[in-house]
Amino acid sequence: METQLIRSSKPFPIRRVLSLIPLYLVATLGAFLTILPFLWMVLSAFKSNAEIFSYPPSIFPKTFNLDNFFKLFEMWPFGSWYINSILVSLISTITVLFFSTLAGFAFAKYDFKGRGIMFGILIASTMIPFQLILIPLFIQVSRMEMINTYAGLIVPFMAPAFGIFLMKQFMSSIPDELLDSARIDGCTEFGIYLNIIVPLIRPAMGTLAIITFLGSWNSFIWPLVILNSDSMMTLPIGLARLTENVPGKSRDFGVIMAAASLVSVPIILVFIAMQRQFISGILSGAVKG
Amino acid sequence: MSVNSVANPPPRVKVSNPWYKQAKIAPYLFVAPFFILFFTFFLFPGLSALLLSFFKWNGIGSPDWIGLRNFQRLLEDPVFWQAVSNTIIYMLASLFIVVPLSLVLASVLNSRSLKLKGLWRSSFFSPIVTSSVSIALVFSILYSRDYGLFNAFLGQLGLSHINWLGDGNWARVSIIFLIIWRWTGYTSIYFLAGMQTIATEYYEAAMIDGANATQQFLRITLPLLRPVILFVSILVTTGSLQIFEEPYILTRGGPANATLSVAQFLYSQGISNLKFGIGSAVGLFLFITIFSLSALQLRTFGIFRED
Numbered sequence: 001m002e003t004q005l006i007r008s009s010k011p012f013p014i015r016r017v018l019s020l021i022p023l024y025l026v027a028t029l030g031a032f033l034t035i036l037p038f039l040w041m042v043l044s045a046f047k048s049n050a051e052i053f054s055y056p057p058s059i060f061p062k063t064f065n066l067d068n069f070f071k072l073f074e075m076w077p078f079g080s081w082y083i084n085s086i087l088v089s090l091i092s093t094i095t096v097l098f099f100s101t102l103a104g105f106a107f108a109k110y111d112f113k114g115r116g117i118m119f120g121i122l123i124a125s126t127m128i129p130f131q132l133i134l135i136p137l138f139i140q141v142s143r144m145e146m147i148n149t150y151a152g153l154i155v156p157f158m159a160p161a162f163g164i165f166l167m168k169q170f171m172s173s174i175p176d177e178l179l180d181s182a183r184i185d186g187c188t189e190f191g192i193y194l195n196i197i198v199p200l201i202r203p204a205m206g207t208l209a210i211i212t213f214l215g216s217w218n219s220f221i222w223p224l225v226i227l228n229s230d231s232m233m234t235l236p237i238g239l240a241r242l243t244e245n246v247p248g249k250s251r252d253f254g255v256i257m258a259a260a261s262l263v264s265v266p267i268i269l270v271f272i273a274m275q276r277q278f279i280s281g282i283l284s285g286a287v288k289g
Numbered sequence: 290m291s292v293n294s295v296a297n298p299p300p301r302v303k304v305s306n307p308w309y310k311q312a313k314i315a316p317y318l319f320v321a322p323f324f325i326l327f328f329t330f331f332l333f334p335g336l337s338a339l340l341l342s343f344f345k346w347n348g349i350g351s352p353d354w355i356g357l358r359n360f361q362r363l364l365e366d367p368v369f370w371q372a373v374s375n376t377i378i379y380m381l382a383s384l385f386i387v388v389p390l391s392l393v394l395a396s397v398l399n400s401r402s403l404k405l406k407g408l409w410r411s412s413f414f415s416p417i418v419t420s421s422v423s424i425a426l427v428f429s430i431l432y433s434r435d436y437g438l439f440n441a442f443l444g445q446l447g448l449s450h451i452n453w454l455g456d457g458n459w460a461r462v463s464i465i466f467l468i469i470w471r472w473t474g475y476t477s478i479y480f481l482a483g484m485q486t487i488a489t490e491y492y493e494a495a496m497i498d499g500a501n502a503t504q505q506f507l508r509i510t511l512p513l514l515r516p517v518i519l520f521v522s523i524l525v526t527t528g529s530l531q532i533f534e535e536p537y538i539l540t541r542g543g544p545a546n547a548t549l550s551v552a553q554f555l556y557s558q559g560i561s562n563l564k565f566g567i568g569s570a571v572g573l574f575l576f577i578t579i580f581s582l583s584a585l586q587l588r589t590f591g592i593f594r595e596d
Contacts, residue, residue, distance in 0.1 A: 019402075019502070026397050031412040034474065038415065040438060041427040052430070056441045099322045106319035110312070118320060125331055127584070129531055131552050132576040135559040135568045136334035136341060139348070156330035159323040189315035218420040220534050221552075225560050236422040240538060243426065253430060260423035271418040272411045279414070282475075283482050 042265065044257040045069070052253050068258035075252075078259060080231050081238035088153050088234055089216040096212045097205055099159035104167025105197050109179060126161045130221070138225050152226045153219075153234070163208050166281070170204035171197060207281035210274055217267060235263045338576075341569035348563050359570040369571070371546045372554040375461065376530060379550065382465040383472065383529040388522055391473045392514075395480030396506060413474040421471070425538035428467050429454070432539075457547030460540050464548050467535050472528070476521050483517035484510060527579050551575055 044052055045068055046061040072078050106112070107119055137156065146152035174197065182192050198205075220236045227233050233241060242256045271278060342359050346352035363369050398409060416424065431438045432453035440450040453463045491509050500508065511518075533552040536542055542549035542557075551571065559568015 023397055023400055023403060026393065027403060027409055030394060030397075031409060034416060034470065035412050037424065037427045037431060037470070038419075040431060041423065044427075044430065053436045056444065057436060057438055099326075102319045103323045106316035110316035110319075112313070112316040115316070118324070121327070122323070125327060127580055128331065128335060129527070129572075129575055129579045131531055131555055132338055132572040133331060133334040134555065135565050135572060136337040137330060138560065139337070139565065140330065140334050156326065159326045161323070161327075164323060183312070189311050193319075214418055218418075218422075220420075220422060221556070225556075236420050239420070239422045239426065243429075243538070256426055257430070260420075260426050264419045264423045267418055267420070268415050271415065275407070275411060275414065278418070279478055282478055 038264070038268070041257050042261050044254065045261045047254055047257075049252060049254050052257075068252070068254040069262075071252065072255045072258050072262075075255065076238065076242065076259075077231050077233075078238065078262075081233050081235050082262075084150075084232060085217060085235040088150055089213050091150070092154050092157065092216040093209050093212045095154065095158040096160060096163050097209055100163030100167045100208060101171075101198065101201060101205065102193065103159060103164040104171055105193050107164065107168045108171035109174070109176070109197075122161045122164060126165070134221070134225065141226060147226050148228050148232050153223055157216075160212075163212065166208055167201065167204060170201055174200055203277070206274075207277045210270075210278045211281045214267065214271075214278075235259075239263060338569045338572050341565055342573050344566045346565045348565060352566070355566070359566045363567060363570050363574070368546055368549070369551075369554060372549045372551045375536075375547070375549055376532065376551045378461060379464065379468060379532050380526055380529040383468055383525045384522055386465070386469055387472050387476060387525060388518070390469065391475075391477035391521070392480055392518070394473060395477040395484055396510065398477065398481055399484045413477065415474070416471045417475045421534040422538055424471060425467065425535055428463070428470075429539055432463050454540055455544060457544055460544060460548045464535050464539060467539065468529070468532070471535075472525070476525060479517055479521050479524075480514065483514050487513050523582055523585065527582055530575065530579055530582075 043059065043061060046064045046066070047058070048061075048065065048067065051058055051062060107115065107122075141147060141152050141156065146155065178196055179192050182196055187195065218236060219234070220240075223234050223237045224240070227237055230238075230241070239256070239259055242259055243251060341352070343354060343356060344352035345355045345359070394413060397403065398406065398413070403409065430436075434440060434450060434452050434455060437453070439453065443450060451459055454460050487510065491513075492505055495505050495509060531552050532550045533556065536548045536550050537553055537556075540548045542553050552575070555568050555571040555575070558564045558571065
């Protein structure tokens with residue numbers, strides 16, 4: 001039926017092929033421009049400094065050498081930054097998943113006093129830009145002596161309104177009969193959460209997990225504010241640190257590109273593998289239907 | 290939004306149930322972590338930001354009440370106004386370049402004739418997941434005046450080199466290119482999703498009537514996407530008003546504050562110089578601007594509708 005329609009409206013195959021040219025031209029040009037910086041980053045990581053600062057620039061490194069990577073680990077605590085980033089992102093993701101599903105469950109499946117107001121507060125909080133609370137939050141966190149700690153990075157963001165909203169949306173479709181029959185079987189409320197809700201909501205949790213992990217991995221302004229020692233830094237802060245003039249350490253673009261590649265490439269690969277969940281996560285927070 | 294949630298409550302937990310008591314307490318326990326964190330790390334700091342903006346304080350000793358002087362000093366500070374005008378430029382560029390470009394990109398990705406969709410999508414969406422710091426660093430090399438790829442390309446075309454990051458106007462252009470590169474794929478996700486909800490019957494009917502692709506886009510796609518376009522516009526507006534990483538890494542706000550953003554101004558005043566009062570006043574300014582726009586967004590489209 002479809003093909004029939006297309007054929008009848010475009011009788012000449014040549015015209016049809018010609019009409020594809022602008023389409024593929026736009027797509028190819030766009031994709032090329034998008035990927036170029038990534039390519040440049042990875043290729044530069046293998047170039048010597050002399051080669052990076054040569055004119056005209058070479059596209060492929062003359063020899064693929066790993067010097068920049070060795071120098072990176074020698075000059076900077078890059079290994080610690082990596083471990084910090086992985087730990088902070090993982091712990092953030094796990095706590096966000098737990099608290100978001102828990103509160104989402106309450107909002108989706110219970111009718112309790114104050115629910116409407118509480119949900120209103122939750123939604124209203126998503127409209128507060130982070131910059132408004134940046135300075136007082138910094139004061140608050142230093143009062144609680146969480147400056148330069150994992151806790152300072154993780155605790156304030158453990159129960160995000162966005163995550164709760166997202167989980168609530170997905171849970172609304174779970175039939176109440178399922179929960180009621182579990183109650184009759186003597187299941188506790190937390191038992192219902194653990195044994196019924198969590199298994200059913202697993203795909204949505206995957207979505208939230210990816211978004212949270214990425215957000216935490218790439219987070220910049222908050223870690224920049226509260227981290228002050230080289231050894232505690234997460235990767236984005238460490239990367240920015242590489243570009244500063246540090247006494248006794250030269251700014252080395254090859255090293256910077258090696259670091260940037262090690263930060264970005266694994267994440268891009270994860271993204272390509274889990275693209276579908278990531279995109280559905282972005283969308284489910286906003287446009288529906 | 291609270292009105293909506295009251296209007297459409299979930300089914301009541303049965304009151305006659307022997308587990309009634311537990312079911313009554315449980316939801317409060319479940320939402321407690323959110324509210325504890327919200328009050329400690331959101332509402333309390335938010336309210337103190339409001340208060341702090343009337344004080345002069347650098348974190349040592351006790352804050353001094355100075356009334357509206359922080360706001361007055363802010364309004365008299367030419368650097369603040371420079372930051373505001375730069376940020377408005379970033380916002381306008383995002384609105385009038387990123388939004389139309391991502392519409393085009395989405396319609397290309399939505400085209401039935403395009404094969405290997407997964408491959409195209411992966412490449413267009415990859416900037417979203419990459420650390421903005423890595424990206425800004427790569428761009429700083431691409432923009433390099435003497436060794437950068439962009440100038441080498443201009444040289445090949447016989448054009449003279451541009452001092453991308455050293456000249457005030459070009460530095461702003463450089464930031465805008467980075468914004469375009471980074472956000473076009475992201476916003477196109479929304480358009481793509483919107484386009485996929487448009488029933489194919491419309492297009493089939495249009496084809497029977499002899500409408501070409503451009504006419505179909507202008508007469509069917511655009512009008513039906515109107516809510517999504519408005520939503521994305523506001524998303525982009527609020528996002529670009531908070532821009533920080535791109536100018537922070539690429540130019541440090543320079544040369545001579547030509548690329549400084551409001552968020553960056555807030556950071557340098559409030560955190561680097563420990564002028565908590567001034568910083569909070571900037572935060573309040575950003576909040577009022579963004580809140581009015583978000584409120585508009587909620588009113589217009591009911592984004593967080595419960596149903």
